[in-house]
Amino acid sequence: MVVWFTTAGFVPGYGGDTDEPAVVEEIRKAYNSVPPEAEGIVLSDPGDTAEVRAYLRSLVQISYPSAPTVFVGAPRTSPMVDMYAEVGPENLGLLVRLLGAEHPHGFFVLNAVDRLVTEDHKETVLAAFRDHVHLISVVERFGWEEPARNTLIVHVREQGKQVNPRVVGALARLQDPATYPLLIDYFEHVPMPERIYPAIKDLPGIDLEHSLEVVWEGLYAGRRHEFKWVGLHHFAGVLAGTGNREAFEFLIDRITGDPPSFARGFTHPPTDRGSVSTTIFQVTQTPDDLAANGLSTWLADNRNRLFFDPGASQWVVIEERTERFWTDNEGREILARMLRGSEGEVTIERYDGREFSVPLERLSPGDREYVLRQLLAESR
Numbered sequence: 085m086v087v088w089f090t091t092a093g094f095v096p097g098y099g100g101d102t103d104e105p106a107v108v109e110e111i112r113k114a115y116n117s118v119p120p121e122a123e124g125i126v127l128s129d130p131g132d133t134a135e136v137r138a139y140l141r142s143l144v145q146i147s148y149p150s151a152p153t154v155f156v157g158a159p160r161t162s163p164m165v166d167m168y169a170e171v172g173p174e175n176l177g178l179l180v181r182l183l184g185a186e187h188p189h190g191f192f193v194l195n196a197v198d199r200l201v202t203e204d205h206k207e208t209v210l211a212a213f214r215d216h217v218h219l220i221s222v223v224e225r226f227g228w229e230e231p232a233r234n235t236l237i238v239h240v241r242e243q244g245k246q247v248n249p250r251v252v253g254a255l256a257r258l259q260d261p262a263t264y265p266l267l268i269d270y271f272e273h274v275p276m277p278e279r280i281y282p283a284i285k286d287l288p289g290i291d292l293e294h295s296l297e298v299v300w301e302g303l304y305a306g307r308r309h310e311f312k313w314v315g316l317h318h319f320a321g322v323l324a325g326t327g328n329r330e331a332f333e334f335l336i337d338r339i340t341g342d343p344p345s346f347a348r349g350f351t352h353p354p355t356d357r358g359s360v361s362t363t364i365f366q367v368t369q370t371p372d373d374l375a376a377n378g379l380s381t382w383l384a385d386n387r388n389r390l391f392f393d394p395g396a397s398q399w400v401v402i403e404e405r406t407e408r409f410w411t412d413n414e415g416r417e418i419l420a421r422m423l424r425g426s427e428g429e430v431t432i433e434r435y436d437g438r439e440f441s442v443p444l445e446r447l448s449p450g451d452r453e454y455v456l457r458q459l460l461a462e463s464r
Contacts, residue, residue, distance in 0.1 A: 118163045121146045130172040140182060143167055144189050161195070168196035176205050183216040194218050201226075210235070217243065220250045229254045237263065240270055253283040264290050272298045278318040296323055300331060324399075327392035332399060340384045393419040393435070400435050407435060411448040425455045 127139040143164070171179055179200070182193045201209060201222050210228060213219045214235050223232050236255040239247050252270060255263055264287065271280045271292070277299045284290060300323050303316040316334075323331035389401045393409075395418040407421045410432060420432040423439065431441045444452050 115162045115164065119146050122163070122167065125167070127170045130170070130175060133175075133178075136171050136175050136178055140168075140171065140178060144182060146189075162192065164189075164192040165195045165199070168192050169199050171196075171200075173200045173202055173205070176200055177208050180208060180212040180216070180219075183212065183218065190218075194221075198222060198225075206231070214238070217248055217251060220248055220254060224250065224254055229257055233258060233260075237266065240266055249279040249283075252280050256283040256287060259287055261289055268292070268295050271295055272302070276318060277303075278322045281319075281322050296326060296328070299323075300328065325397060327394055327397075329392070332390070332392070333387070336383050336387050340380050340387075391419070393417075395419065408454075410442075410451050412442070412446050413448065422455065422458060425459055427456075427459070430455045 122143075125139065125142045127135065129135055146164070168179065168182075176197065179193060179197055183190055183197070197209075197219070198221060203226065206226070206228060209219055209222050209226075210232055213223060213232055217239050223229060229236065232254070236251055236258075239251045240255060243251075247270075252267065256267055267280075267284050267287075268290070271277050271284060272295050274280055281292075285292060299319060303319055320331045320334045320338075324335055386401050390399045391401070392398070393400050395416060400419055407419050409417050409419055411417050418432070418434060418440075420434045420440070423431045423433050425431065425444075427444070429441055429443050430447070431439055433439050444455060447455070
């Protein structure tokens with residue numbers, strides 16, 4: 085019988101400084117209502133620049149509850165977003181100047197800009213993007229990454245760990261090898277590298293083998309720090325998915341611990357919303373003893389029989405270890421057992437039951453020698 089696992093990824097949520105549902109709900113209600121101070125503020129002529137300026141000044145002066153969770157609690161559409169959008173596309177240049185306003189107005193303005201912007205505003209947006217990184221949403225939507233290249237580089241270099249991960253992703257999409265050292269350096273030093281890894285892992289010609297080890301060692305060394313614990317748990321799933329045994333064992337320890345936890349040191353369960361998101365095991369085939377005893381018990385009993393198959397990017401456990409890793413002349417590997425062979429070909433069976441007939445000339449010298457030894461042993 086064969087059982088295999090894949091480590092599942094996650095999308096870490098931004099919880100601001102608080103995840104209290106009552107606080108979030110209060111923000112939602114406030115931002116979904118029309119503030120009393122807004123009564124009487126009307127824009128009658130969007131074509132009158134002086135009137136538009138006075139209108140925007142009046143909106144900015146409206147007070148709102150100060151809340152660091154504005155990005156969690158505030159809806160993307162609200163009466164205030166509607167009021168800012170009243171200025172129309174022709175006044176987008178005036179609107180983007182307010183992007184630096186204190187929250188929540190900066191948030192309202194950003195969503196109004198996002199609603200009004202068109203292809204015709206390309207130069208206006210790219211100029212404002214230098215000072216307002218949150219315009220990355222517009223840059224991405226219109227595919228303006230290439231003309232924003234220099235600004236993207238500046239943001240990553242100057243903002244360091246505080247830069248929006250979407251900015252890093254936009255820079256990565258340019259697939260410019262000249263930016264790889266910057267992307268790798270950022271990946272190695274950002275607190276939550278699992279947000280960056282998906283954006284850079286498949287870039288043509290990029291080598292992250294050493295960087296994966298650097299990130300893991302850095303997170304593991306700082307595991308006593310609460311924030312480092314978050315990154316460690318998140319990134320372990322990423323690294324385990326590449327075949328790293330230490331990270332895989334770390335995940336198993338989190339499951340089989342007493343009590344089972346991905347977040348030892350945190351008081352709330354790992355399934356709670358907020359800054360701690362879990363990395364889970366997806367079981368693609370379930371044996372009877374796993375179904376009966378649960379994942380924690382099964383992993384504790386079988387952890388030493390789990391092996392990584394690089395060809396399928398899966399952790400595999402097999403009842404009887406007759407399988408071995410086969411390598412072709414291009415360096416690709418597969419976990420399988422030999423069924424039969426001849427002097428010119430070998431038939432192998434992968435752990436999931438699929439059979440492959442492979443010419444010996446396509447195998448590595450070590451595999452060819454193994455086949456010949458098996459054939460010699462069978463002939464005796």
